[in-house]
Each structure stands twice: as C-alpha cells, then as structure tokens.
C-alpha cells in the first residue's frame with residue numbers, strides 16, 4: 030500500500046507550521062515553485078551546506094573554495110554550450126495553452142483537456158535579462174543555470190594564486206536558475222535553487238579512476254549524515270541521456286515518496302569546458318607540469334542540489350510512532366543537521382527553575398543552537414522539539430536546585446540521563462559525534 034502522497038502532504042504541512050519552509054509570496058496567492066526557508070529551515074540548510082563544505086573543503090588539502098558572481102559574461106554560456114543545447118523538448122496545447130515537457134506526455138493530445146498538441150520545440154531553460162539601462166541584444170545576460178562555469182573561468186586564477194598541483198579541486202555553493210517546464214514535488218524541482226558543486230581537475234587518463242572514487246565518496250557522505258542506505262542507489266546514465274559535455278555520468282538517487290529521483294550527479298566532463306573557454310576567450314587554460322609539459326586537465330564533477338538533499342533528509346527523518354496511546358511525530362535528523370541542537374526547559378515555572386534554566390541556556394548558547402521553552406507541560410514541550418528534530422532536551426528539576434545536575438533527554442530513545450552542568454557541553458558534543466540512526470525506526474512501504 031502506498032502512503033506516499035500522504036507523507037509528502039504531512040511533511041509540507043509540518044514545514045509550514047514549524048517555520049521550516051513557506052510558500053513564496055503567500056499573501057499574494059503564492060508564486061509557483063518558489064519557496065522561502067523559515068527560521069528553522071535556514072538553520073537546517075546552513076548546517077547541510079556547512080557539513081558539505083567541512084567534508085569537501087576544510088578536511089582536504091586538495092580542494093579550495095570559490096564564490097563566483099551569478100551574472101557572467103554572455104560568452105561564457107556560448108562557450109559552455111548552454112545557449113545552443115541547454116534545452117528541454119516541449120509541446121503546447123492549442124486548446125488550453127498549457128505547456129508540457131514532451132517526454133511527460135504520451136500521444137498527440139493534451140493530458141489535461143484532450144486538445145491538440147503542437148509539434149515538439151526546444152525550449153532553452155536559461156533565464157535571460159538585461160544588464161544596465163538599455164534593453165538591447167548586447168546587454169543580454171543570463172542567470173547562471175549551474176555554478177560550474179564560474180569555476181572553469183577561474184581555473185587559472187585559482188591554480189596560480191593558490192599554487193595548486195594536479196589533481197586538485199575547486200568547490201562552490203551557490204544559487205542556480207532554470208526555467209523548468211514542469212517544476213514540482215515541493216522543493217525537489219524549482220526554478221531557483223542552490224547547488225553544491227566540485228570541479229575536480231585530474232591528469233587525463235586518471236579520470237575514470239577519479240570518477241569512481243568520487244562516486245563512492247559522495248554516496249558515503251549521504252550515508253554518514255543519516256540517509257538510509259536502502260533508499261539510495263547509483264544509476265549510470267545511458268548514452269542518449271548524457272549532457273553535451275559528459276563522457277559518463279552516474280546519479281546518486283534517493284527513493285522519495287514520489288519515486289526514485291536524482292539527488293546528485295557525478296559527471297566526467299573531460300576537458301570539454303576548459304578547451305571551449307580557451308577557444309572562445311583566446312586565453313590558455315591549461316596546466317604547466319614540472320616536466321615542462323602543458324596539459325589540459327580532465328574534470329570530474331560531483332554536482333548536488335542543496336534543496337533536494339534537504340528534502341531527502343527531511344523525508345528520510347520523518348517518523349511517526351505510538352507512545353502511550355498517542356502519535357509522536359519525530360524528525361530523526363542527524364544532530365549535525367537538526368535546526369535546533371538543544372532544548373532547555375524548567376520542569377515547572379517556579380522554585381527558581383526558570384532562572385536556573387536561563388543560566389544553562391547562556392552556558393550552552395556559544396556552543397550549540399539552543400531553544401528555551403517554559404510554556405505548557407514538559408511532555409508537550411518534548412513533542413514540539415521532537416517534531417522539528419531537536420536531538421537533546423535539557424530539563425531543570427528540583428534535584429538540579431540541590432546538586433547542579435540536569436536530565437538530558439535523547440530524542441530517539443526518549444531516555445534520560447543525569448549530567449552535571451559542568452560537564453554538559455562536553456556530554457552533548459560526545460553524543461553528537463557518536464550519534465547513530467536508531468534501528469527501531471518505523472518501516473514503511475512507499476511505492
């Protein structure tokens with residue numbers, strides 16, 4: 030039995046209710062496929078990007094970061110092949126004027142009204158606008174459809190300023206824009222989204238080995254952050270679905286409630302981009318080896334979407350279980366991703382407990398994202414924290430007032446341990462680093 034649509038609905042509603050994700054421009058009826066990250070959503074998104082940056086930049090000697098401009102010279106997109114080939118086939122309905130991706134419809138009749146469809150046309154997915162006060166052809170600029178090109182055009186700048194030696198990589202996180210014909214599935218496919226991309230430059234001939242290594246490395250990152258392995262798979266692209274620049278590509282797919290879909294693509298882009306930019310700009314974009322040989326490196330590109338990853342982590346973490354006759358909704362997020370790390374609660378609003386709890390909040394605040402709550406029964410406060418995935422709850426009770434110990438409640442097991450306030454920061458740090466996804470998680474059949 031499929032519970033997929035129900036699950037997505039519940040998640041979308043939880044995200045709205047708890048300040049994770051809102052519909053964009055909602056008071057005006059909303060703007061299709063655009064979403065705003067609320068106070069808890071932005072915390073989670075920052076944690077996700079931080080976990081990626083930490084893994085692929087800070088922990089490695091061979092990768093450095095970059096933050097390139099969204100607007101780039103329009104020649105960039107001619108050289109990259111996007112002006113010519115970054116398009117999807119589309120058809121229009123002559124009767125209701127709806128537009129579809131040609132590969133989403135069967136036959137020559139509109140799937141909505143049954144009207145006649147036009148012939149297939151190519152629709153370029155890049156957003157176009159004008160730079161400066163004059164709207165003329167020479168002022169056309171594009172919103173970047175991928176962050177990668179900002180890296181390629183800076184290849185020499187980065188290599189020389191940082192004296193990088195092959196193999197090395199450049200990593201970037203940033204917004205990308207695609208005028209998708211059929212966006213949808215919440216934040217899975219939108220027209221404005223964020224990418225996390227690495228261009229890893231290697232000596233030609235070693236590219237296939239590096240491609241394999243990156244596929245493993247990236248898959249492991251999702252597993253280490255808690256995604257269930259049985260909902261992840263690798264899917265190599267067939268010949269006819271390869272992008273114009275790629276020699277081969279493998280997607281990491283996740284089993285979303287709406288089916289298997291791409292989380293991240295890891296492509297072997299060969300030397301296509303550096304060669305094309307060299308040709309179009311007239312500049313040498315190559316690498317001078319000590320053996321005094323000039324080579325144009327090949328590139329392996331692990332390219333993931335921040336929003337898609339966030340959706341996968343949310344979907345994967347969402348769980349419902351029965352506790353003492355009540356349904357407990359819990360997001361079993363990795364503590365590193367959870368928007369709030371520690372909830373701090375006085376058991377009751379008297380006997381000095383709120384004051385003590387506020388002191389503890391101040392002790393914890395420089396180290397963790399903390400949330401203080403004294404409203405309602407302690408049970409309800411725990412439930413509110415479970416629902417947004419807060420992994421630890423610190424409670425001040427009457428014993429605290431005597432011996433300076435608090436209880437620390439674990440979100441997943443709901444067990445509590447007594448810890449001295451002096452040891453609290455260290456204790457929580459240890460819990461975060463030893464966190465494992467609980468085994469008893471509810472099993473569901475989705476599709």
Ligand code: ATP
Nearest residue numbers: 209217218219222224291292293294332333334337
């Ligand atoms: P799809 O086949 O789903 O359109 P793609 O193969 O065109 O994706 P890539 O060009 O490989 O995607 O982009 C790299 C990553 O950027 C994707 O794996 C995805 O996580 C993210 N991404 C691409 N398009 C979108 C979008 N419209 N909305 C959200 N994320 C996106």
